[in-house]
Amino acid sequence: MRQRIYTEVQALANFPNCQGVKKLTNHAYSYRLRVGDFRVFFEFDGDVRIIDIEEVKKRDERTY
Numbered sequence: 001m002r003q004r005i006y007t008e009v010q011a012l013a014n015f016p017n018c019q020g021v022k023k024l025t026n027h028a029y030s031y032r033l034r035v036g037d038f039r040v041f042f043e044f045d046g047d048v049r050i051i052d053i054e055e056v057k058k059r060d061e062r063t064y
Contacts, residue, residue, distance in 0.1 A: 001036065005053065008035045012048045 011018050012033065020034045029041035029051050041052045 001038070005035050005038060005040065008033060009040060009050065012042070015044060015048055 008020070012021075015021070018033070022032050022034075024030060024032055024041075030043050031041070033040040033042065037056050039054050039056055040050060041054070043049045043051060
């Protein structure tokens with residue numbers, strides 16, 4: 001999975017022409033990249049700055 005995340009993050013060099021990127025609203029970070037069960041949060045101010053990588057856990061009826 002590390003290799004896949006690394007490959008996807010390398011594709012951010014072509015930002016904003018990337019797959020799986022979403023601009024976030026009302027969130028601490030500006031953008032999110034989906035990579036499987038992981039989310040890469042980043043900022044863009046001329047250069048991509050990765051802030052955080054988090055794993056998304058499976059939701060069930062007790063999540064809410």
